[in-house]
Each structure stands twice: as structure tokens, then as C-alpha cells.
Amino acid sequence: MAAATKFLIILTILSLSVLVPDGSPINETQSALSLSSLQDDGESKVKENDITLARIEEQLAKARGKIRNAIVKRSFTSSPKDRSLFPKRTVYKNPFAFFQSHTEMMKTFKIWTYKEGDAPLMHDGPMKLVYSIEGDFIEEMEREGNPIVANHPDEAHAFFIPLSVTNIVHYLFTPEEAWGFRERMQAILEDYIKVIAEKYPYWNRSNGADHFYVSCHDWGPVVSTGNPKLFKNFIRVLCNANSSEGFDPSRDVSMTESTAPFNNIPVVSSGHSPYNRSIFAFFAGGIHGDVRKRLFEHWGNNEDKDIQVYNYLPKGENHTEWLSKSKYCLSPSGYEVATSRLTEAIYVGCVPVIIKKNYVIPYNDVLDWSQFSVQVPVDDIPNLKKILQDIPFSKYLEMQKRLIEVQRHFAVNIPAKPFDVFHMIFHSVWLRRLNVRLLKS
Ligand SMILES: *[C@@H]1O[C@H](CO)[C@@H](O)[C@H](O)[C@H]1NC(C)=O
Ligand SMILES: *[C@@H]1O[C@H](CO)[C@@H](O)[C@H](O)[C@H]1NC(C)=O
Ligand SMILES: *[C@@H]1O[C@H](CO)[C@@H](O)[C@H](O)[C@H]1NC(C)=O
Ligand SMILES: *[C@@H]1O[C@H](CO)[C@@H](O)[C@H](O)[C@H]1NC(C)=O
Ligand SMILES: *[C@@H]1O[C@H](CO)[C@@H](O)[C@H](O)[C@H]1NC(C)=O
Secondary structure: OOHHHOEEEEEOOOOHHHHOOOOOOOOHHHOOOOHHHHHOOOOOOOOHHHHHHHHHHHHHHHHHHHHHHHHHHOOOOOOHHHHHOOOOOOOEOOHHHHHHHHHHHHHHOOEEEOOOOOOOOEOOOOOOOOOHHHHHHHHHHOOOOOOOEOOOHHHOOEEEOOEOHHHHHHHHOOHHHOOOHHHHHHHHHHHHHHHHHHHOOHHHHHOOOOEEEEEOOOOOOHHHOOOOOOOOOOEEEEOOOEHHHOOOOOOOEEOOOOOOOOOOOOOOOOOOOOOOOOEEEEEEOOOOHHHHHHHHHHHOOOOOOOEEEEOOOOOOOOHHHHHHOEEEEEEEOOOOOOOHHHHHHHHOOOEEEEEEOOEOOOOOOOEOHHHOOEEEEHHHHHHHHHHHHOOOHHHHHHHHHHHHHHHHHOOOOOOOOOOOHHHHHHHHHHHHHHOEEEEEO
């Protein structure tokens, strides 16, 4: 392999903290590879690939500059249509940075989906039940006319590997062959990467730093843990964002889990008025995992009408209806850190109470979750009632209002709509791509 085709990754400048007001400014002078410097090259033997990459990096540098300006000037430039969406309340860590960044993303960002591989393990995924976002995402990325899809990989800023962990488990896992299954799953992804790294220049030039896969399955992280060297920079978009199992928020993306019960697309509503929610705090669901065990230990006997915790609702009762008439909806981690109870609460305007440990909550580069949710450490489960009762009603009303404002960021639409959950996922990948600069070595 010729030395000239080797590129370095510079993890720097645009740290994700750019989205908070005092984020350190971007150092444009570090942009070592520019189109003009390449074209001025006396040798004039400049490689096609170098120019392609330089063009991509120049586009990203421009976007970084615009975002930095928005942060410094506390304003943003966009179309009037976007402007009408600009919220008056702040549910964002830095609304100027986010709106500018989203605008730049819409203008610039292109993702290439690799064509290699066959359904159902690739190019297909579940579009029902708890892991549905995995299949929905693949569907959206392969939808003709999706404006974020690159027409040619040379114009892409990021590369999507359309593999479905849920389908791999569904089609290949048998209890009799459980032994070694982890390694077999890992081999599927590693083989895939071998193929695309042989065939195209893109994986090698970034060592995977502009490549990503998306999985909502509990075992989503497992496929990429077999070969730490190969996957050092690879972006993993996961529901199971467990920071004590190697989830790294500066590289990986935490994604929401949503259940799609009746058709494929969950419905968003405002639920009951915040003045007319008769249940104070509510949960119904399986006693999965340690967090829920502790919740049931303390609150599962339902002696206290303020904290209603059920394994099963009484027969004939409608879960969505209960959520929508509750003020607070408990969202404790289950077998894995993420739970669809979180999005179910958001979809009906019930302020979520996230009971967690080691869970990196979704889209928190951008969203200020404290404005529309309550976070309770697992060890505080016994104090749950007091914690919630100490929140003044006026504060609750404020949170509930803000929750209604962020609902759109969790809504699933195919085709994707601006600021919906797919845009939040795209934007999370976009940020991580902005955070990396590929240089000619
Ligand atoms: C920007 O980067 C250049 C080259 O690495 C360095 O010399 C300079 O001090 C940096 N400037 C700031 C403001 O960090
Ligand atoms: C990428 O690197 C691998 C491992 O060094 C090598 O086998 C492969 O041929 C390279 N791909 C290209 C397109 O040069
Ligand atoms: C209040 O909620 C109850 C059900 O809990 C519903 O029957 C009633 O119509 C609601 N009232 C208002 C004013 O929304
Ligand atoms: C349950 O309640 C929700 C919200 O009130 C409603 O939209 C839905 O149709 C109900 N589902 C069933 C199965 O009755
Ligand atoms: C997160 O990972 C740790 C370490 O493997 C594990 O002990 C814990 O159960 C996980 N949390 C959840 C909710 O799965």
C-alpha cells in the first residue's frame, strides 16, 4: 500500500462541546489539506482520491466555521421556514449551534449506504416492536429520493453499513448453537468490512472513523467488540448505550428505542391536559434486570396510590391511556439500559422519570434533558416519591410544556421530516464526523 494514500485522523478542535456556549473555538489553521494547496501542487500528479477527500474536508471546514459563528454571535442563518421552527423556550444546550448545525447538515451532509451483502441480514431489519428503529433506519437510508443519500461514495461524508443485528439474531441464533454465536456475529461484520475495505478506498483512508452501523438490539454493541483495533474509530449508533460496556459518547451515538405497536409508525399526541392527569407516577412492564427488580421491591405492591407500579395492567386496560393520564412516567432500564417506556412517555406528553445507571441518554449533545425529564439514579429508588413531590407544580407544568416541544425529535417518520428522530440520528453522526478531520499523512 503506497504511503501517499494513508490518512490520519485528527480528533480535535470541534469537540462535541462546541454545542455548549463556552465550547472552545475551532482552529481553522489546522486545516492542512485544502483543494487549493493540492491543485497548486507542482507535481500535478495529484491523486483523484486526494482531491475528492479535500473537497469533502473543505465542505466540513466551512460548516464548522458557520457553526462557530452562530455560537459566537448567538444567532443563526437559515431559511425562513426553519426559522419558524426555532423554539422560544430552550430545550437545547445551545439552540443557535444546533439550528445552524442542522441547517449546515441539510445543505451539506451526504451518506453512502454500501450495496454489498444480501437481505435479510443486510439491507433489511425489523420494522415492528421494540427494535423497529433498526429496520426503519435501514428502510429510510435505502428509500429512493432520500436527500441525505449520496449518489456516489466520492461525495459522501459518512458511510453506512446496512447490517441488522436483530435480523442476524433472528435468522441465525438457535439455543443449541448458542456457544460461539457471539464470534459468528462478529465474523459477519468483520467479513463485510474486509470486503468493502478491499474494494473501495473509504474505510482505509479514515480507519473507519467516518463509517457507522445502527442497532437497537441488546446485542448491538457485541458485533463490534471482537476486534478492538479494527473498530477503534467506527461509529456505533446504539440503543444499548451502556457506558460501562464500552459505549463511548464522543464516538458512539445513543439512539432511542420505540415500540411500533399497531402499524409501523408510533403515534404522537399531547395526551391529557397537564391539569387533568389523575395518576401521579406510573409504570407497567416486565421485571427485567436489576433496576426494575429494585423498583418492584420498593413500589411494586401498590400500597401507595401516588407511585403505581405494575407488572401487568388489569385485564382490558389500555397502557397508552394510562400513560397519557399520568403526570410522571417511570422509565427504568430493563435487560439493557434503553427502554421503549421512555419514548412511550414522550409520545403522550407524560414527563419521563429516567431511572438509570451507566446509561448515556439519547441526543444529549444537543438536548438539555433536565428541561423536560427527571433523572433518578438507581440508588435513589426508595426516595422516588419524595423526589417527585419536591418538584413544584409550576416546574412540572414548565417541563410538560417543553416535553411537548421536543416530541418531534422522537417521532418516527418515513420519509424522515426535519427535526424528527432520523434527523436527530443523522445529526449525531454529522457531529461526530465534524469532530474528525482526515488528513493526508
Ligand atoms: C491553531 O493551530 C496552529 C497549528 O497547529 C497552532 O500553531 C496555533 O497555535 C493554533 N491556534 C489556536 C488559537 O489554538
Ligand atoms: C485496505 O487495507 C487492507 C489492510 O491493510 C488491505 O488489505 C486492503 O487492500 C486496503 N484496501 C485498499 C483499497 O487499498
Ligand atoms: C379529564 O380526564 C378524564 C379521564 O381521566 C376525562 O374523562 C375528562 O374528560 C378530562 N377532562 C378534561 C377537562 O380534559
Ligand atoms: C388506547 O388509548 C389510546 C390513547 O387514548 C388510543 O389512541 C388507542 O386507540 C387505544 N387503544 C386501544 C387498543 O383501545
Ligand atoms: C451495563 O453494563 C454493566 C457492565 O457489563 C452491567 O453490569 C449492567 O447490568 C448493564 N446495565 C444494564 C441496565 O443492562
